[in-house]
Amino acid sequence: MTNAVAPTHRAWTWHGSANPLDLTLQQVPMPVPAAAQVLVRNAAIGLNPVDWKVLGGALVDWQDGHVPGVDGAGVVVALGEGVSAHWLGRRVAWHTSLHAHGSFAEHTRVDVRALLCVPDTLDFDLAASLPCPALTAWLAIEKVPVKPGQTLLISGAGGAVGQYLVQLAAARGFVVTAMANARHRDRLRSLGAADCIDGPLPDSGAWTGGRRFFAVIDAVSGEHATRMADALKANGHLVCVQDRVAQWPCDPFGLTLSMHEVALGALHQHGDDDAWTQLRTAGEQMLAAIAHARLQPPERVVRDFEDLAHLLDALRQRSFGGKPVVRIR
Template identity: 85%
Template sequence: MTPATSTPDATQQAAPRAEHRAWTWHGSAAPLDLKLRYVPMPSPAAGQVLVRNAAIGLNPVDWKVLGGALVDWRAGHVPGVDGAGEVVALGDGVSADWLGRRVAWHTSLHRDGSFAEHTVVDARALLRLPDALDFETAASFPCPALTAWLAIEKVPVKPGQPLLISGAGGAVGQYLVQLAAARGFVVTAMANARHRDRLLALGAADCIDGPLPDGGGAWTGGRGYFAVIDAVSGDHAARMADALRANGHLVCVQDRVAQWPCDPFGLTLSMHEVALGALHQHGGDEAWTQLRTAGEQMLAALAHARLQPQERVVRPFEALAQLLDDLRLRSFSGKPVVRVR
């Protein structure tokens, strides 16, 4: 590990500390069972950096994985995938230019994550922050915004074509509506009526009530769309396939569609799945370069108000478990963010 001694500020942040605070998992699916403890300070390996976190973004996946079905964690694991802060130490092979830099980042579910004062992050996953962008907005960005970008990238750009986003009221939908409208699509947003004014202001041409009712309720609006991007569930996405024209595109952000939703050689629909976390296991350097470039362009747009983030709900580090449980219970509207310092 290269010690952070290049600047006085970096030296202060990377002073030898044996421990730091982290929220740790001990086998329970309940967010309120996370424990705030002192744990050993992590050290970056080759190709990694150590980030002193200033803010942490919370996402639905953060509570969904606590049951252990999607991960193989040991007791004491630190959850969390999104954060923002300053790079305070470098592993071998990482450019010294990163030291002291303000960054946002998304990390793998399979390593210790963001619910801590410091996190080890792969250098290839770092997003440089514009000076004008605050840490709390930056921490709210990676998972929803990068997922939205991956989703819209699945759809060929055809300005003027109708595109429907189901589940548009959430954090991913916040960015999807704006990205789709910027590419020239005529966007219909499907969401609860309380989101209507916000989604129209973000660029949606129309809003319709949704999602479809539980229990198998069908889409009845006809086959009018070139593409549907669904941010509700795999089952919901399958039912939304009835909204697609021939040669249309169905993009599933949550889960995946289990079976092809049309007969062979009929509508010839294209289906796409989106999983940001998959890049940590399977993404090559080219894929990460493309994602970082897109992410930094969007962060610049946020800094200059050309892209609008979801309203933040901010709580102190000591309240992280409670805020995560509130997210699970959907007891507030907005994007939850934890302020570390």
């Protein structure tokens, strides 16, 4: 079942280069949704660090002409076999697999289980900015047992994932310390951080603040997370959002730390329907919370579809603050 869909559309395509500026905007055949998929006419595309990190090809097995991108928002315009007709015309946001053609296009084929219904009061720019950072933050906080009043440190709290993490952790009753550049301090306190400290740690610098946290969620790197393990109390939890800890950071039968890794994209290969139902429910709850001003999204930097490659390159160079979004007119 479909609305009117043209035979071709515009997409940014990859041709082997790690440089975002080498992406090519061209006319390509319109995707056709398979069983349990829909076709979304994109209104906005959310850009994420992973979008430029994978262009070198080390993490993916792309063919020439692949369409990158993992986050988008728009309207469902066609249904694959077995998909309920109620999805046609629905406003949705979504996160898709790195291994499938993605969001850098006017239309994207998306698994129906990955669709998030977008409230009518939210614009597509905001909806497209949410999936990767907000769902990653939710997966990270879910790793930590809820113990109100316990201390939790978020390192790398200044980015989009950190913004959601601070709010989710504070809402669960944790006493949150945010580690980030000093320029983020006022914003993080307004979001629920009880304390803010400068970070990240300098290269090879050690944590010297003592073992005072029940949990540390690190959004910097696996190597940084390893050093942050010294901030944990006995039986504490170390959660790695970027990369993973290569070696257990304490002796056996000592501090008995628990370690956790977070990888949103892994659900596309290994998540069952129950895992996706939980993730989709969490995403829709966060969209509703934003619509009712109970959750604050990062400020957005919006550019036109034709400027996508330049905005992705600017993200790679960290030449601006805010969450980058591309709008399709």
